[in-house]
Amino acid sequence: MRLNYPSEVKVIQVPCTGRVDIIHLLNAVEKGADGVYVAGCLEGECHYLTGNIKTRKKVEYVKKILGEIGIEPERVEMYNLSSAQGARFAEIAREMTAKIRELGPSPVRMNDPVSEKKAA
Amino acid sequence: MIVADRKSLEEIQEMIKPHRKLLIVGCKGCVTVCNVGGSKEVEILASALTIARKKENNEIEIDTTTIERQCDNEYVSQLKETVGNYDAVLSMACGVGPQFLSEYYREQKFYPAVNTTFFGGAVSHGIWEERCAGCGTCIIHDFDGICPIARCAKSLLHGPCGGSSNGLCEISKETICIWDAIVAKKIEQGRLEDLLKVRPAKDWRTARDGGPRRSIREELTR
Ligand code: SF4
Ligand code: SF4
Numbered sequence: 001m002r003l004n005y006p007s008e009v010k011v012i013q014v015p016c017t018g019r020v021d022i023i024h025l026l027n028a029v030e031k032g033a034d035g036v037y038v039a040g041c042l043e044g045e046c047h048y049l050t051g052n053i054k055t056r057k058k059v060e061y062v063k064k065i066l067g068e069i070g071i072e073p074e075r076v077e078m079y080n081l082s083s084a085q086g087a088r089f090a091e092i093a094r095e096m097t098a099k100i101r102e103l104g105p106s107p108v109r110m111n112d113p114v115s116e117k118k119a120a
Numbered sequence: 121m122i123v124a125d126r127k128s129l130e131e132i133q134e135m136i137k138p139h140r141k142l143l144i145v146g147c148k149g150c151v152t153v154c155n156v157g158g159s160k161e162v163e164i165l166a167s168a169l170t171i172a173r174k175k176e177n178n179e180i181e182i183d184t185t186t187i188e189r190q191c192d193n194e195y196v197s198q199l200k201e202t203v204g205n206y207d208a209v210l211s212m213a214c215g216v217g218p219q220f221l222s223e224y225y226r227e228q229k230f231y232p233a234v235n236t237t238f239f240g241g242a243v244s245h246g247i248w249e250e251r252c253a254g255c256g257t258c259i260i261h262d263f264d265g266i267c268p269i270a271r272c273a274k275s276l277l278h279g280p281c282g283g284s285s286n287g288l289c290e291i292s293k294e295t296i297c298i299w300d301a302i303v304a305k306k307i308e309q310g311r312l313e314d315l316l317k318v319r320p321a322k323d324w325r326t327a328r329d330g331g332p333r334r335s336i337r338e339e340l341t342r
Contacts, residue, residue: 023160026167030174065164068129069172111177 003086005093017041017078018051025062025076032109035100037077039092045082052080072103121150121241122214123248124157124234126165132210133172135231139180139207142169144233145199145221146186147213154248156234157212159186165212165233190217196224203228239270256326256333262314264305269322271298277319279303 014020017040028036038059040052056078063073077096081088136142144162152158166182173180183206188195190213199221203209208229211218214236221230238250253270260267269275273291279299283290289297306312324330 021160023163023167026164026171030167030171065129065168066171069133069168070175071171107175108171111174111179 003090005090006097008097009093016046016048016051017055018046018048020055020058022058022062022065025059026065029066029071029075029106029108032106034103034106034109035075035077035096037079037092037096039079039081039089042080042082071107074099075103075106121153121239122216122236123154123238123240123250124151124214124236126156126161126212126234127232129168129172132165132231132233133169136169136180136208136210141181141205141207142183143203143206143209144182144184145190145209145211145213145217146184147188147190147211147217148186149189149191149213151213151234152186154242155246157214157217159184162186162212165210189213190220193220193224196220199225254327255322255324256330257323259322262319263302264309264311266298266302266305268298268302277322278315 017038020038025036025038038055040055041047043052046052059076059078062076066076067073079092079096081092144166146152146157146159146162148158151161155161162184166184170180170182183202185199185202187198190196190211203221203225204227206228208231209221209225210231210233211221212233214234215232216236218230218232221228239252239254240248240250243249250270252267253275255269259269268277268279272279273289273295274281276299279302280297281290281299284297284300287297287300289295303312303315306315326333
C-alpha cells in the first residue's frame with residue numbers, strides 16, 4: 001500500500017509510545033517544531049499494556065504546560081490507531097498538518113532565526 | 121517524605137523575569153520521590169521556561185543540575201565552581217534547599233520553585249497524603265497507628281467532634297474524619313475502651329509552637 005502523507009511530518013520511531021516522555025515533546029516545541037503528535041496503538045492494545053494510556057496523560061500534561069505559558073495546547077496531540085490502519089495514519093498526518101497550518105508557525109520559532117531556518 | 125507542589129509557571133516566570141542566565145538545581149531526596157523536583161522535573165521546567173522566553177523574544181540561558189540533597193552542606197558545596205556563573209538560581213528542593221543554598225552562597229540569589237506542603241506518602245500513583253505534622257512527641261501507638269494531630273483538622277485528642285458525619289470531616293467532602301477511622305479501628309480490634317482514657321493537654325512546646333527546633337546528637341558532633 002503506497003499512501004501519501006504531508007512531507008512536513010517527520011516520523012520518529014519509538015518501541016512503544018510509553019517511551020515518549022514529557023521532556024521529548026517539550027524539547028520538540030523548544031527547538032521550534034510547529035506541532036508534535038504521538039501516534040500510539042489503540043487503547044487496550046498496547047503490547048506493554050498501558051504505554052499508550054500513560055503517554056496520553058503525559059500529552060495532556062504538556063498541553064497544560066503550554067497553555068500556562070501562552071502557547072496553543074493544540075500544537076501537541078495524541079492519536080490512537082493500529083499498525084494495520086495505514087490509511088488512517090495518512091489521514092491523521094493530513095489532519096494535524098492542516099490544524100497546525102491554521103495555527104501558523106510556532107511563536108517560539110518566529111523569534112528564533114536559527115530554528116526558523118532549521119524548521120522551515 | 122516531605123511533599124511539595126511545583127509553583128505555577130506564571131509565578132516562576134515572574135520571579136525570574138529580570139534574569140537572563142539561570143541555574144535550576146534539583147534534589148535527589150524527597151522531591152524526586154514525590155516527582156516534583158528531581159532531574160526529570162528540572163529538565164521539564166527548564167524547557168518550559170525556555171519556550172516561554174523564546175516566545176516573548178527575551179531569551180534566557182538555562183543550565184540544570186540535580187544534587188544528592190540540598191539539605192546537606194556536603195552536597196551543597198559541590199556547586200561552588202558553577203553557582204557564581206549565573207544571574208540567579210532556582211531551587212526545586214523543599215523549602216530547606218534554597219535556604220541551605222542561600223546560607224552557603226551568600227552572594228547569589230536563590231528562588232524556590234516549589235511550595236513545600238507536608239510530611240506524607242503516596243497512597244497511590246500520583247496521589248500523596250499528609251500523615252505527620254512533626255509535633256515532636258509521637259503518640260500514634262495510642263491510636264493504632266493513626267495520627268490525630270496531622271490528620272484531624274482540629275488535632276483533637278478526644279474525638280470525633282460534632283462535625284463528623286458519615287465518616288467525613290466537616291471541612292470538606294474530600295476529607296475523611298480521621299477520628300471516625302480511629303474509632304472504627306478500635307472497634308475492629310476490640311479496644312474501644314482505650315478511648316475512654318482522658319489525656320492531659322498536649323505539650324505543644326515540642327512542636328512548632330515552641331519556636332524553631334534543633335536536634336543535637338552529641339555522639340555525632342565534631
Ligand atoms: S503524633 Fe506527632 S510525631 Fe506522631 S505522626 Fe502525629 S504529628 Fe507526627
Ligand atoms: S470531623 Fe473529624 S477530622 Fe474533622 S475536625 Fe472533627 S474530629 Fe477532626
